[in-house]
Amino acid sequence: MTNELDKISNIPGHIMDQILSCLPIKEAVRTSILSRKWRYKWSSLPKLVFDNQCTVATGVPSLQPSPNENLVKIIDEVLLLHTGTIQKFMLSHKRFYATSNIDHWILHLSRVSVKEIVLHIWKGNYYKIPTTLFNFQDLTHLELLRCVVKIPSTFEGWKNLKTLYLSQVKLSPDELEALISRCPLLKNLSLLKGTEQVNIKACNLEWLSLRGRFQDVDFGVMNCLKSVTIGFSDDMANKRGPDNANLSNLQKIFRNLPNIQSLKLEDYSLKYLAVGNVPQTLPDELVHLKHLFLCIDFNNVDEILTVMCLIKRSPQLKQVDFQSRAENQQTEWIRTMADFWEDHQSYCLEQVQVVSMSGICGSMPELEIMKFLLACLPKLRTMTIRPNSMSGEGKLFRELLRFRRASAQAEVIFLDPVDSEAKPH
């Protein structure tokens, strides 16, 4: 064996880091026993990801030592032997219980200018974030699952934080507001459960996702916001209008989001927006809105009106996706809905090109809206329909074939039903 043949050991360090980064950390560290030159090649790994792969257990489960001990030892050693800065530290082990070791690791990370921290505590008690984390200056990406965040009074903010994902992190609305306001560069924000009322004011925010048992949301002026996903997972028990009685929730939300490009309203969010007097139109056009996703109850007139309002005020809107939320089909609404659509025949929604409908079961309200859309969208290219189940498909086909189409090039595409038991042919 001559050195001539050994080409890989001479690859530049940063490329070697890149190669080793593609391997699970266990394998990357094991390269240290390959040869003399390889002893410390792994020690400058920029990203340290500790997950279930680190403690692959085989054999009789009851005889396995707790993954906690193992993982703690592994992380201790890796951090100790690692040299240089660490770009990313991720701990997401499904069987790991939070321990005080995490505090030590975070302290260590504060000394190596870590930029990304992902901490998922899947089991046991929520982990209380130590105050050292609040002093990280280089942090650009922070992701927490099942942690308790108590913002110290000396918190000056994460000046470089661009991405913040908080899942099941208990925060009061004030604390959340304080947190966000001290992260001036925040671009991506995701909140999953944890708070019930949010007031988001982040002037540089571009991407926002709110999912949880919200009662109310409010937005400050956010001119950079391009994409919003809102998911109210609880039904609106009592319809509460906003403070300003003349304003519907719809207007309240969208007056501050002028540049929005993509909007996703999941679960009961549309119902929330429909609360209050649904306006005929919005004061400002949503000039940049291109994509709309709606989880809708086709029986609810208010919701449909809200959608129509949104579509009318979005001249650039290209794609609309509907997902049926209705649990029970109320057939007594048919008449009302049919009248409703009669009144709105004159709509002409020029801009929409792609429509999709999923969770369809072929009820009258759904058919009515499909009829309406096909008749009013002269530029329609495709309408994709995904029914709930195989049954009733025949009727659906028959009805759809009858409907007039405003667009000569419209394709109506049927996808396999959501119900996986009903496998086609």
Added chain:
Amino acid sequence: MSEGAMAVVKPEMKSYIWLQTADGSIQQVEEEVAMFCPMICREVVQTGMGSSKNYAIVLPQRVNPPILGLILDYCRFHQIPGRSNKERKTFDEKFIRMDTKKLCELTSAADSLQLKPLVDLTSRALARIIEGKTPEEIRETFHLPDDLTEEEKLEPLRNITDDPRIRLLNRLYARKRKELKEREKLKTVEAEEERVDERSADDLLSYINSGDGKGVRANKSKKKNRRRKDPSKDALSNKVNGDHDEVEAVSTACSHGEAKDLEVASPHKASKLRDSFIGTFSPKLEFDDGDMDDDLDPAMREELDREVEDFARRLNSDWPERMQELLCLGPPESKLLPVHINGTSSSCACISLDRR
């Protein structure tokens, strides 16, 4: 313009860039292909080089003509904007099918030309090659010299590579050691005088120290055997018990890493383990270099050989069923308790199998 029409175009209409590789040879390359490499692009734009043969752009040293050919093939395909993602992916998959040596050279060369997409592609390919292989296999694939000493291999990275297989191996060793001790006890009753080590602690110390030091490979397994012999000696000769304590303390101090030499960095070190394993079971106490296994019955040695080989083979084969099997073999050892080999009070720092 279609491809066919392009062919009719006179050569003078296409512009070329001149490139010089490390060996001095100069070649011309179509402009759009060469400009796909950021480094070449920068050279052309900033310095104006490459327009003629005399002013060829000198490429970094890592780019030799065959590798340059590969890189240009890559550029030629990808610089055409109309290609679909699927086409590009298919091309990439075919493109990286080459021997690992070329792949490494290509990675370095692409990096020196700052062609990031190609660097990413080749890095991922190399990672895929490394992934899942044993150290021996990796060394073979990439022609790496196996130049680490045993103790270096065992230095504190054990926990990363901690493997339930190793713990089980340790337990098996422990059981074997116990068995052997029973047999030894019977034997040494007859020939105890020969067994007792009369050398002073100083002698032992100096021997250990001389045996230590930079890994002369021939000695390494023997060194390990010496370490391991300490506890068995204790059991057999109380006379030198005090000396042994010292010896053990020294040996522990000498190589804290080595002391846990059973918990090896890789479960696939079966062959090396076996060498030292055989030595362990020699009841001979002298620190002689050779003839370690002489006193072992050939039959017993063979039996042990066989058992270890068997075990090693099983380690390397399908794991889960074997684990079950092995666990059934010896109930006391199958619990995860620290197993101390010898009954004496001397610090068993040398051998403490399960410290978890």
